[in-house]
Structure formats: structure tokens, C-alpha cells
Amino acid sequence: MQEQIDAVDTQILLPLVRQVLRQESAVLNQWTKTPIHSSGTFGIVTRFRGEATVNGEPQLWSLILKVVHNASDAPLDRSNPSNSRYWQREPLVYQSDLLTDLPDGFAAPCCYAIQQQESAALWLWQEDIVENPAGKWSAERFALAARHFGQFNALFLTERPVPTHEWLGHNLLRAVAKEAEASLLRLPELQTHPLVGRIFPPDIVAANQQLWQEREHFFAVAEQLPQTICHRDANRRNLLSRIGSAGQVQTVALDWEDVAVAAVGEELAALTILAPALREIPLHDAEEFDRLVFAQYMAGLADVGWHGDATTVRLGYTTACLRYGLALPAMFIDLALDESRHAALEARNGQTVAEFADHWAEVQRFIFRRIEEARRLMAR
Template sequence: MSIAVPLQLNQYKVIAPMNSSSAHPLIDEAILTTVVHRILESTTATLIEWQAKAIAHYIINNVTAGLQRITGIADNGSEQLSWSVILKILHLQPKNAGSIFNSSEDPIHCNYWQREALIYTSGILDNLTGDLVAPRCYAITEPSANVIWLWLEDIQGIPGTAWPLERFGVAARHLGYLQGSYVIAPSLPCEPWLSRNWHRVWVSNIDPTALEGWQEPTTWQHPLLKKIFSTTIADRVLDLWSDRQILLDAVDKAPRTLCHFDISPNNLFARYNAHGDDQTVLIDWSFVGYGVLGEDIVNLVLDSIFLLFVDASSLIPLEKIVLEGYLAGLRSAGWNGDERVVRFTYSAIAAVHFGLIAGRLLKLVQNESRHSWLEQRFGRSFDEIITSRAIAITHALELADEARLLLRFL
């Protein structure tokens, strides 16, 4: 049952005029002036010029209607100052049968459409550790029913898609410190719109008949599949499917913390703060909610390979760097628990999240109409894309074996 949760906008709110009536209305200059005042910390600055440009991106999560970067020059009376802001447009969209990330009106659903606006107004993101932060939010506007605009800091830094392996370890340490701090705190944030059971929902959307497709003899007539997979994958993915609830039930017993659930390189930036300290900036908080230690580093490792941000040959070194950094962060926050708990959670969640993607990958290979689209998106050949994903999936199935072994000691 959905819970009605009013959007609490407090100091961020700027009401848009009635002529802003769609997900992509014209930008009102009065609202923009208010946003620029907050960016420049000046109540008297006047706009001289500005322009808005759409940010090209692939919309996977249907909550996001669009992204724009707005740049310009303002005069504060003594000098002219340049400024920029990111406009992120959220909306509640009718369900798309082909999407696994449909927007929802249910506040505890993994993809509740108002969640990112709500976390900015809740104060939770204002209380992060300093090493790991979110973009500043200058204003939130509601131009029409079921549409919200977030006016966010334009992060100036090195995107995670361009990081060397060592920087992933720094981000993992920052994340470990934050999540360890939540574990040792008296309680977690208790807002009713925080997501629950994120990976159980993910697993519930998996089509078991797609996994069974690996047992079909015709599957192995495809030359690419014969080249990159062993025929044992059929038994391994079906065994994992049978074990999924056992693994998820055991994961639920791990120490609880607040999770982002989408810590992929394209949601990360590295920069130095005002004091010259290395800082990790994490964007896109639409999935945030209750999880456990070790859950968030799964995407940091395997999404990096699956989405071709890191060469698949670096998977094992990347995993080692991330796990060591995360555990170091947990220790520095004061968590003194058994490291095997984190390793189990990481292995189990990696298994059910990425190992069970094997069915979707099989369908993708068999659906030749999608091949050229993928090549255009990633700028790689289809064989390269599938090979990288196959390495991530195969490693996830190996982690399933490790999770089963660790389960005996927990």
C-alpha cells in the first residue's frame, strides 16, 4: 500500500509560475535569478546573459525526464561573475513494460519518484562525513503536477569514468567511513520514503525462463556464446536462482546502514575541497535507502566492468583495491566487526545482482536488433561489449561459490 508523504521543501523551495506546465517548460528568469543568488551568495547580482544546454545521457531510470546545464554571467555591482547550475527534471511517468526502472508513487518502492527531492530537503545529505558528499541543492521547483526540478551544483572534478584504479580505493574508503559511522550510530534516519529491500526487488524482476534458456541446445550454436562462456553456466545460474532466497536472507542479518544503491563510476566525481583535502562527490540519490555493509561496493566494482568504464582485465585488482579501501574506512569509523561479514555480503549481492543478469545477456545476444544500438552507445564492437559483460557475470557466479562457503562461518 502506498503511503502519502508530502514533499517537504523548506528553505529550498521556489514556486514556479503557472506557465511552466510540462516536464520541459521554458526557464523562468525570476526563478533562475534566485538560484544564481544562492550560487554566488549575493542577493543583488543581476543576470547579464545565460544559456541552457541539454546534457546528453541515456535514460535508464524513468524517474529522470531530462538534464540541462545552465551557464551564464551575473553582475554583483563590483564585478562580473560566471556561474553554472545543473537542472535535473524528475517526473512520475506511466509504466513502461520494457523498463526495469519504472517510477513509482509508493514511497518505500526502490524507485519512488520524489525520493531525490526529499533527501535534499531532509538534511540527511547535509550531515555526510566531508570526505564523501552530495552536490549542493540550490532550489527545488514544482512547475506542474508530477514534475519536480532540482537545481543542483555543477560539480567541477574528475568523473569516475576517468579514474585510475587507485582512486576507486579512495572512494571506497570514504564510503566505508560514512557507512561505518551509520552502523555505530544509535539509529539510522527514519524517513518513511527511504527505499527498502532494494536487491530483493531487483531479483524479483528477473525472468527465470530467460535463465533456463541457457539449457537450450540451440543457445550454444551462437559462435560468440561458445567463445566466451562454458556450457556449465546453465547449471551455475540455475543453482544460484535456487539459492537466491538463502543468500538474501543471510544478507539481511548483516549490520544495517544507509545505502546509495547506484555507486557506479558515472555517478562519482573526485575533487579537492576548500581545505585541499581529497573529496568524493556522489550524485543521483534516487535509490537511497536501508541496506547493509558491503552492499554498495558491488556496483563500484562490477558496474565498472559491465559498463566498460574499467577494462575487464583489471577486475581482480579493482576488486581488491575497493574491498581493502572499504574495510579501512569501516575501521576508521570505529566498526570492529568480522571482515567475513562484509566479504559475504559483497559476494552474495554481486552473485544475485550480476550473476542472474545472465538471462538478460542471453536475450540481448539473441536480439540482433539491439546490437547496433549498443555499439553506438558504448563506442565499442558488440563482441567487446558482450565479452566484458560475460567476464563480470562469470566472476559473479564465482562469488556465489565464495558466498556459499562463507555462509558456513556466519
């Protein structure tokens, strides 16, 4: 795969650069490429940038190449559209009209070309978004993103019918639970392991087991709520800020492989949980952050003309937190058991393994408080 990327030449780049510059007369000069993400499991991402000549004047350009493929070493089976990470979903999103005529505050990168490769891979040549302003987001900027996501979700509650494409995710809460089952069932027997027991203390294990027993009820409730199209992975690493052509602040959402038909409010689960989980927002501020983000999401829904009941939206959000409650054991059990990975974990996160474990235990308590709220709302 990397050999093919290294072989990218003028013949491949020139028509793309002409699209970027909107100049059919552009002549390509020199360029460089920089790996951004190269694990190869969910995609290889490379930035190409360089200089072209237009009417005798130099102009700079840049492009993102995202290679998606059904990697044989992927932790999940990605070959079936019913799975949570179907490998062709993002290219199919860009080949559809799903991302056309979006609200002014919400955007996705332009996709200039999708190229089929002999290696059963697809190359997505995308717009390179320059963040403006760059830097750490405040709670208020996350809340503005929630408003923009509310506007996007409201499109499919008001102006547009919910698409029925087979490749769109459907009932993905069920898919996530199925993928998490083996790890969840291992959790009780691993309680004596010091690090596993620290990430998943007894109260978390009990909460996980209760949620597992109740999962079908949660699924049924979520599927009866108003349905829309959700990005479903609104974490800071997938969100960029820029100024639009009319001077408005925009939220640009990257990585559309998780997009699905889902309940109104489900979009908030990723945004509200992952910001404190990934330490973008202090964990001790998570409850206030929840309230701020939810209020702005409701405002975004109203901006596009959807004035549904806040309790309904809150139920969609809190029910969808099941996704993270059930999925975290699959993410962390093997990491906890494999001591050879702990030094890299500490270096990457700037905290000891014990601090990492304690942080994620508290994140889970935050998640399960949302789950308990969902139970109360269901009981009304």
C-alpha cells in the same frame, strides 16, 4: 516536459543563481542550457550556465536541473516506495537530513530547490560539480572512493541511527530479484539464439538458475548482517572527484535514487563489479582491484570508528553481488534479440557485438566467483 525546460526564464533562475553565488544583489545577464541526459525514463538532466553581475563585476555561474518523474514508458514500476527505483526517492533524500554532516572525504551535490510541476514531475536544482582533477580514474582513485564510502556507511553503524523513512529502499535485493524474474525464466529457452547464448553461455545459465533457487537464503543472510545506509549505485558515471574547502580530496556521489537500508559491504558490489564491467578498469585486473577496494573500504569503516569483522563485511559484499547476477538477463536479452540496435551498440562501445558478448560473459564469471565466495562464507 522539454517544453517546460525550454521555458525556464529569469524569474525562475535569478533566486537560484543568487544562492549559487551567495549574493542577494546578483543581477542575471545571459545564460545557455545544454542537455546532459534526455532519455526521460529515469530523469532529464540539463546544465544551465551563464553570467551575472555582482557589485558591478561579472561572475560566472552554473546549475544542474534534474527532472524526475514517474514515466509511463519506464521499464519498471517506479510508483511504489518498495520498488528499487522509486521515482520520488532522490527528492526525498534531499528534503531529509540524510546528507548533512557527512565525512570530510564524502559529499553529495548541494540541492538549491525542489519544485513541484503540474505534470507530476519534480525539478531538482543542484550544484554543478566541476571535477578536479578530471579524467580517467586509476584503480587507486577508485579505492579512495571505496574508503570514502566506508566512512559514509560507518556513520550509520556508529554515530547515527539507521533512518526508518518509508521512502528509503528496504530489502531491495528482493525487489531486484522480483523485477528480474521474467527474464531469468526465459533464459534457458533462448540458449539456441547465437548472441543470447554467447552473452549467457551454459555455465552462466546454470549459475543463474542455482542462484535463483538459493535467493531466499541469500536474502535472509543479508538481512541479518549489520545494516547501514548505502548509496548502492557507486559506478564511475555517478562519482566525481573534487578538492574540498580544507584541501582534501573528496568523492562526490550523484544520483541518490537507489539509496537504501542495506548490509554493511553492499556498497562495494556496484563499485567492484561496474568498474571492470564498464571498462574503467581492465577486466583481467578485476581480482586485484577487488582486494584493493575491499581493503580501503575496511579502512574507511575504521576511520569513523566501526571495527567490525572483515568476514562479516565480505559476506555483505559478496551476497549483494546477487543483484547483478540476477539482473543482467533483464538488461541484455532484448538487446541481443533486437538486431536493429546492434549497430548503435557497436558504435557506442567501440567493439563488435561478439566482443561485447564475450566481455559480459567474463564479467558474469567474475560476479559468480563472488557468489561462490558468499556460499563459502555462509557455510562457516
